[in-house]
Amino acid sequence: MDTSQPFSYRQGLEGGIGRGALFGPRFARPFHGVRTLAHDQADAVVSVPDALLLLCTQLAPRLRAGQFFSSETALALYGAPTPRGWQPCVHVAVHRPSYPPRTPGVVRHRLQTRMPLTREVHGIPVEDPVRAWVQASRIWRADDLVAAADFLVSPHRRLVSVDELQREASRMRGNRLDAVCGDIREGSESPQETRLRLAIVRAGLPEPILNLEIFDGTGRFVARLDGAYPQYRVAVEYDGRQHAEDSVQFARDADRWDDVRSEGWDLVRILHHHMRDGAAPAVEKVRTALRRAGWRG
Template sequence: MDPRLLSICAVHGVFLRRGANDLGYRDETIKKLVEARIWHRVRRGAYVFGETWRASDPSEQYRLFCLAAARQSKTEVIASHTSAVGFHGGPLWGLDTSVAHLTRTDGRTGRKAAGVQQHRGTLLDGDVVDVDGRPVISPTRAALEVTTLAPVEASLCVADDFLRRKLTTPEQLASRYALMTTWPATLTTDLVIRLADGRHESVGETRTAYLIWREGLPYAEPQFEVYDENGVLVARLDFAWPEHKLFLEFDGIQKYVKPLREGETITDVVLREKHREDLVCALTGWRCIRITWTDLARPHVMVQRVRNLLGSKSPV
C-alpha cells in the first residue's frame, strides 16, 4: 500500500482519482489496480484499498460511500438523513443505502445525481455535531430526517437505537420536531416519536414491538424484570403480558454471540438461555414464546400464534 495514499485515507477515508493522478498514477494504471482488486472503486473517481473494503461490513462500506460523495461535492455539505445514521453507528435496516444524503450549508436547493441526494435545510444550533473530526447532522435531527424518507418501521429502529444509547431523548425529539413546520413528508414523524421506546435493545425487538402495535395486540411491557423469592433479579424479559401470564423473547443471533464467555460455545449459551427460561417459568408460572427473524418475515403467522396464546390458559 502506498503510504501517501494511506495518509490520505487516514484523514478522508477515501482517496480520489485526481489525488492519485497528482501522485503519478495514470488512469490506465488505476484501472489495472482496480481490476486486480488492489484498489476498490467506492464510486466513480473515489477509491479505497481492496483490503480495506473487503474487511468492512455493509455499514462501514456505506460510510465509505458517503465519505466519497462528500469528498467529491463541489460545495460544503454535511452528512445527514440515512448517511448521518450510518456515521452515528445506527441501524440501517430498511433504509436505502444506495444513496448518500448530504445537506448543503449554503442554503441553496440540493440536487440528486449518481447516488447522491443533496438537501437544502436550515441548520439550527445543535443540529451539527462532530463525529471523528467530521461535521455530521446530530442524532436528534437525523432520527427525524429519516422519517421523511423511510417507512415507520425502519424509522422506529433508528429512533429506538438512538434513545437506547442516549444519543437523544424523547424531549429533544419532540422539541426539534416542533420546529419542523416547513419540512416536507413529515406525516409519519409524529407517530414515530410517539412509538419510540429506548427500552428496545435491538432492531428485532423494535420490529416485534411495532408488529404488536400494528396488529392491535395487547401492549407488551418491554424489559420486564423477574425476581426470585429472595428479591434477586434473575431475568429481564424482552416482552411480557403479565395479565396473560405470557412472555416473549426475540432470538436474534446477537443474543447468543454477545454473552459468550471465555472458552464457551454457542451451545453453552443456548443451554444457559434455556435454563433461564425454565427458571422464569418456574418462578412465575408463565408461558414463553420465542420468535426469530424468520417469524418477522411471516408476520401473520406469528401474530396468530401470539393471539392464540393470549387467549389460552393451557401450557404451550
C-alpha cells in the first residue's frame, strides 16, 4: 500500500497494515481515523497556505461523498488572500439531508438543500468560489472580503465574475454584502492595493483608476500604473518590499519611476510602512499630491 499520501484507518487495514502499526510511531494521526507518515508533520509545513493544504489533504480520506471544504478554507485553497494574522482553519460542509463529519478540529456546516457546485482543487473537493466567498462573509470583515473578491475577479484568474458574486450575495438575508459588492474592482493585483484603495476612498479622496497604461508622445509604452488620476497627472504605486532584495528588479523599477515622472506625472510611492494605522500615512501622501495638482476636495 502507498503510504506516501494520507489514508483512512480502514484503508490501512484493507491495505495490509496491522492495527499495531497503525497505532504505532510510524504513523501520525492528524485527525480521528486518518493516518499519515509521522515525518510528514514536520517536513511539509513551511507557510500558512501550505499548512492549510496539508491539513485538508490529511482530512480528505475521512470525507464521504458530498462532503467538501467550504467557507474561508475554500477561499484560501483557491489562493485568495486571508485576513492579517489568519490561522489555518478547516471548514467542511455538506448539503442536507446529509451530515458533515464529527471530527475534532473541524468546523462543520450543514447547508440547505441545493445542487452542489464543488470543484477539485489540489486533488480535494472544494466549494465553488462564489459560494465560499458568501459563506466567509459570516466570519470575515468587509475589507477582507473585498480583498478576496478582488482576487477572485482578477482578469488574470477569472475564477468568478462580479455579477456572480452579487447574485449569490443577494440570496443572503439582510443587505450586509451590498456595500461589499459595490467595492469590488477588477484589476487590483494585491490585497494591500485593495486596502489602499478602500482607505483612499473612505478618506474622501477620489477613487483612482486601476492599471492605467501611459505612453509617451511617440506612442511608446511607458508604464502601467497601479492607481492613477489622469486629470491631475498623479500616479499611485504600491511597493510592498520592506527591503530591495532584488537589485536588478529594483533598478528596473527605478528607471520606470523616472520615465513616469518625465512624462509629467507626480508619482506617489506607497511603501509597506505607509500602510500602518489604517493606511493613514499613505492616504496623506496621496492627498498632498492631489492638492498640489489642483484638487480642491
